Amino acid sequence: MSNGISLDQPYPTITESDKLYERALGLIPATTQTLAKGPQQYIKGVAPKYLKRGKGSHVWDVDGNEFIDFQMGIGPLSIGYAIDEIDEAIKAQLADGITFSMMHPLEVEVAELMREIVPNAEMVRYSKVGADVTSAAVRAARAYTGKKKILCCGYHGWHDWYVAVTDLNAGIPEEAQELTFTVNYNDLDQVRESIDDDVAAIILEPFVFEAPKEGFLEGLREICDEKGIVLIFDEMWTGFRIALGGAQEYFGVKADLSTYSKAVANGMPVSMLVGKKEIMNVFEKDVFFYTTFGGEALSLAAAKATIEYMKKHGVQKRIGEQGAKLKEGYNALAEKLGMASYTSCEGYPMRTIVKFDPSAGNPLELKSLLQQEMIKRGVLWGGFHNVSYSHSDADVEHTLAAYEAALPIVKSAVDAGDVKGALKGEPVGPVFRKTSNFNTKPNRK
Ligand SMILES: Cc1ncc(COP(=O)(O)O)c(C=O)c1O
Known part of the structure; x- marks a missing residue:
C-alpha cells in the first residue's frame, strides 16, 4: 500500500503503549472506560494499547504504527475518522458554543431529520x-404499561436493570434480578413461555450476527400487540448501518420505541430515543429523563452532518458492499486452505464476526493467534x-491478503495441536456479549 502498512513487516514496537499502560495500572480501574477497547481484548505483548490518531479507515498508535481499523471505535465511526464535511460542521458549532443555557435550534432540526428517516x-x-x-x-415502557418486568436479549448497557442478570452484577441489589429476564433470539416459543401479566417490554437488537428467522420480528410484533407489551428495538449497531432508517426500514417491522447511539454522529457522543407519540408522551410530564448535556450542540451538529452525509453519499450501500467482499473473501480463503470446517465469517455485511469452532482448539487462543498475525500485517483486528x-x-x-498470509499460520498451529505455543503473548479474554443462553432466566409464572 502507499501508506505505512505492508504485509511483510515485523511485529509492531509497542513501547509507548506499554509505558502509558504502566501509568494507568492502579490509577484507572481496569485501565479502560470501554471493556471492548481494553487490553483484555488484545493479545498482550503484541498488540498496541493506545491509539492517538485516525484518518478515514486508518489509525495510528502512540508508537507511530499504522493500521487499517476494523473496530472503528466499537461502532461510532460509521463514516470514518476525521471526515472533513462532518468536522467542519463541528468546528462551525464550536466557534458559536458547545453547551447553552437554553434549548438549541439543533435539537429541533435533528429531531425533524430523525422523524423523516426513522419509521417509528x-x-x-x-x-x-x-x-x-x-x-x-x-x-417509559413501565410507566406506559403499569407493568414491571423486562425481557431482553443481548447487551443493552451498564445500568442496573440490565446488568443485574449478567455475571458482572456486583453492587446491584438482588431484587433487580427479579424484574429482568433474558430470552433467546429467534425463539418465539421461548419468548411466549417467558411472558406473564407483568411484562412491560421486550427489548432486543433486531439482529446481532444471526439473521432473524422468517417471521421472528413480525412474530414479536404480534405477541407485543396481543399482550400489551412495548416492543423496543435497540438499534445501536443496526441504526444507520443496515439502512438509513435502521432495521425497522430494512425489515419493514416497526418497534414502539427504538434507541440509537453509536453510528449517528460519526464519533461524537449522542444517543437518541425515538418512538410512538402515545408512549413518548410519558416524558411530557410523568417520567423524569433529563440531563445537563442532553442537548449539547457539538454532537447534534455532528449528527446533523452525519445524517446529511449519509443521505448524500449512499453510505449504507457502500458499507454493505465492502463488508460482503470481506465476508465472502474470508470464507473463500478458509475453504481454499481447508479450514472451513472450523472457521467462518458470519453476519450481515455491515458487521461480521470471524468464528472458530472449539473442535479446532480453544477459540480465544485461535482468535489471539489470528489477531497477532493480522496486527503484524497492519490490520487492527478484534474478530x-x-x-x-x-x-x-x-x-x-x-x-484479504493479510488473511491469506495469516490463516496458514493458524492452520499449522491447529494441525500441530498447539495453538497456545504459537502465541507471542497472553491470549485475549471473552467478549461480554451474548444473545443466547446468557443467564437465561425464563419468567416462571
Ligand atoms: C446493542 C447495544 N446496546 C446498548 C449499548 C450501550 O451503549 P453505551 O456503551 O453507549 O452505553 C451497546 C454498547 O456497546 C450496545 O452494543
Whole structure:
C-alpha cells in the first residue's frame, strides 16, 4: 500500500503503549472506560494499547504504527475518522458554543431529520450514551404499561436493570434480578413461555450476527400487540448501518420505541430515543429523563452532518458492499486452505464476526493467534469487521491478503495441536456479549 502498512513487516514496537499502560495500572480501574477497547481484548505483548490518531479507515498508535481499523471505535465511526464535511460542521458549532443555557435550534432540526428517516420516530429525545436511552425506554415502557418486568436479549448497557442478570452484577441489589429476564433470539416459543401479566417490554437488537428467522420480528410484533407489551428495538449497531432508517426500514417491522447511539454522529457522543407519540408522551410530564448535556450542540451538529452525509453519499450501500467482499473473501480463503470446517465469517455485511469452532482448539487462543498475525500485517483486528464508509478497495484487498498470509499460520498451529505455543503473548479474554443462553432466566409464572 502507499501508506505505512505492508504485509511483510515485523511485529509492531509497542513501547509507548506499554509505558502509558504502566501509568494507568492502579490509577484507572481496569485501565479502560470501554471493556471492548481494553487490553483484555488484545493479545498482550503484541498488540498496541493506545491509539492517538485516525484518518478515514486508518489509525495510528502512540508508537507511530499504522493500521487499517476494523473496530472503528466499537461502532461510532460509521463514516470514518476525521471526515472533513462532518468536522467542519463541528468546528462551525464550536466557534458559536458547545453547551447553552437554553434549548438549541439543533435539537429541533435533528429531531425533524430523525422523524423523516426513522419509521417509528414520531417523537425524539436525546442523551449521551446508549445505556441512557435503553434505560429511558425501559422506564417509559413501565410507566406506559403499569407493568414491571423486562425481557431482553443481548447487551443493552451498564445500568442496573440490565446488568443485574449478567455475571458482572456486583453492587446491584438482588431484587433487580427479579424484574429482568433474558430470552433467546429467534425463539418465539421461548419468548411466549417467558411472558406473564407483568411484562412491560421486550427489548432486543433486531439482529446481532444471526439473521432473524422468517417471521421472528413480525412474530414479536404480534405477541407485543396481543399482550400489551412495548416492543423496543435497540438499534445501536443496526441504526444507520443496515439502512438509513435502521432495521425497522430494512425489515419493514416497526418497534414502539427504538434507541440509537453509536453510528449517528460519526464519533461524537449522542444517543437518541425515538418512538410512538402515545408512549413518548410519558416524558411530557410523568417520567423524569433529563440531563445537563442532553442537548449539547457539538454532537447534534455532528449528527446533523452525519445524517446529511449519509443521505448524500449512499453510505449504507457502500458499507454493505465492502463488508460482503470481506465476508465472502474470508470464507473463500478458509475453504481454499481447508479450514472451513472450523472457521467462518458470519453476519450481515455491515458487521461480521470471524468464528472458530472449539473442535479446532480453544477459540480465544485461535482468535489471539489470528489477531497477532493480522496486527503484524497492519490490520487492527478484534474478530469483527465493523465496516465504515471509508474502508476502501485497497483496504479490503490488503486485509484479504493479510488473511491469506495469516490463516496458514493458524492452520499449522491447529494441525500441530498447539495453538497456545504459537502465541507471542497472553491470549485475549471473552467478549461480554451474548444473545443466547446468557443467564437465561425464563419468567416462571
Ligand atoms: C446493542 C447495544 N446496546 C446498548 C449499548 C450501550 O451503549 P453505551 O456503551 O453507549 O452505553 C451497546 C454498547 O456497546 C450496545 O452494543
